[in-house]
Amino acid sequence: MxxxxxxxxxxxxxxxxxxxxxILSVLVGTQLYHSxxxxxxxxxxxxxxxxxxxxxxxxxxxxxxxLLSGYYYTATEEYDIKWTMPQCVxxxxxxxxxxxxxxxxxxxxxxxxxxxRSALANVxxxxxxxxxxxxxxxxxxxxxxxxxxxxxxxxxxLTDCPGQPPNSVIPAMKRFSLGLLCLVIYAIxxxxxxxxxxxxxxxxxxxxxxxxxxxxxxxxxILYKYVSCWVIAEGVCILSGLxxxxxxxxxxxxxxxxxxxxxxxxxxxxxxxGTIASFNINTNAWVARHVFKRLKFLGNKxxxxxxxxxxxxxxxxxxxxxxxxxxxxxxIVNVERQAQALVRDSPLLTRLANSPLYPLIYLVQQFxxxxxxxxxxxxxxxxxxxxxxxxxxxxxxxxxxxxxxxxLGIPYLRKVLVPRKERSEKKED
Numbered sequence: 001m002x003x004x005x006x007x008x009x010x011x012x013x014x015x016x017x018x019x020x021x022x023i024l025s026v027l028v029g030t031q032l033y034h035s036x037x038x039x040x041x042x043x044x045x046x047x048x049x050x051x052x053x054x055x056x057x058x059x060x061x062x063x064x065x066x067l068l069s070g071y072y073y074t075a076t077e078e079y080d081i082k083w084t085m086p087q088c089v090x091x092x093x094x095x096x097x098x099x100x101x102x103x104x105x106x107x108x109x110x111x112x113x114x115x116x117r118s119a120l121a122n123v124x125x126x127x128x129x130x131x132x133x134x135x136x137x138x139x140x141x142x143x144x145x146x147x148x149x150x151x152x153x154x155x156x157x158l159t160d161c162p163g164q165p166p167n168s169v170i171p172a173m174k175r176f177s178l179g180l181l182c183l184v185i186y187a188i189x190x191x192x193x194x195x196x197x198x199x200x201x202x203x204x205x206x207x208x209x210x211x212x213x214x215x216x217x218x219x220x221x222i223l224y225k226y227v228s229c230w231v232i233a234e235g236v237c238i239l240s241g242l243x244x245x246x247x248x249x250x251x252x253x254x255x256x257x258x259x260x261x262x263x264x265x266x267x268x269x270x271x272x273x274g275t276i277a278s279f280n281i282n283t284n285a286w287v288a289r290h291v292f293k294r295l296k297f298l299g300n301k302x303x304x305x306x307x308x309x310x311x312x313x314x315x316x317x318x319x320x321x322x323x324x325x326x327x328x329x330x331x332i333v334n335v336e337r338q339a340q341a342l343v344r345d346s347p348l349l350t351r352l353a354n355s356p357l358y359p360l361i362y363l364v365q366q367f368x369x370x371x372x373x374x375x376x377x378x379x380x381x382x383x384x385x386x387x388x389x390x391x392x393x394x395x396x397x398x399x400x401x402x403x404x405x406x407x408l409g410i411p412y413l414r415k416v417l418v419p420r421k422e423r424s425e426k427k428e429d
Contacts, residue, residue, distance in 0.1 A: 038087070042097065045058055046098065055101070059098035060095050063091040063095050064315070067087055070083065075317065075319070096118075100120050101124075103116075103118070104120040112293075115289075117146075118147075118148050120147060128151065135242075137233060141229045142233065143234065143237065143283075145282070149257065166241040172235045172243075173235070175235035179228045179231035183228035190225070192221075193217055193218040193221045195382060198382065199382075199387060212395060215371060215378065220370055220374075226280070230260035231260070234261070243257050243259070259281055265278035271365075287311065321384065324376070325379050326376075328403075331407070338407070339410060342410055349417060375399035
């Protein structure tokens, strides 16, 4: 039984040689200079420019420019395993480091609790910056963590037994086992739902309903590739102690400091916002902390949200598919929030949501949820304009039509379903 499973793993994941070559070349080979140069420049900027906003801006511009240049010169129309993969993780680390270094020179009263926890009171040494940048638990695929957390790890503070190594084997193996299960699911089902099928005449010849259901099932399967990597990497961080997060409210030791996935929420939530909140948690938290919240001076939450999503799109790469994916996320999230407000404010819809019909409603929600989770993933995974446009044309841009119709229709539904008193209070708020 093991042999067929390994064959499926090889078929779905491809030859392991590219991944092995990547690790060797990035860590000890010819491509080491990319990350080494960025780490050295980051250290020199902090040392020479001090705790200034100029340091933050210079770090942001240099790290992103280097990453985007790498994307530009190495990009193909396929998903490639090359030095830019760990480089995009490193870029966020080093930009975040500049923010934390800057915060360390500010008055504590000007910082929120999150910034206080990550602010650097002292200038980090070159050895600390190198260790933080190349930490084996998060170098290739994340998760993101702060230099303060790494310093606490090195000092032996991240442990459930003060003065002793952490009892982390069991919680680490739990995450490893879960990650391995997700990897097996992906290995078994991904050959049946390849990205390349979208570009075949056979897909175009299928009925409309089949094409939509294929997107739904494909999305569910393809995401296990990311889930498995992140959960296994989280297990590595837990084993080292970096995942230790103190005592929880129930008095038990928590090991979720580096959690990048809430797998149960990911599997059960019927909401787009629920899936987003449970997926790639540390990267989303990084963007919220260093982009979205730092744009508070704009005085416009919507503009901050658009800027944060635009940053995420550019950080992923230069293909048009990334920009379309995150623009669709913006539309979907905002329409869903309007729909939730409508259900909350409408007595009829609230009763319906709490009625015995809810299990049926939940199934319908899950179908819509995963169909339109897959919809923006199509350009994300197909990358280029000619590919994703062909797929969207074959399903008649149904996602765009569905959400723009809701966006335009919900205000009218509110007039019908929400009592006048509720609408008046809403306007006052």
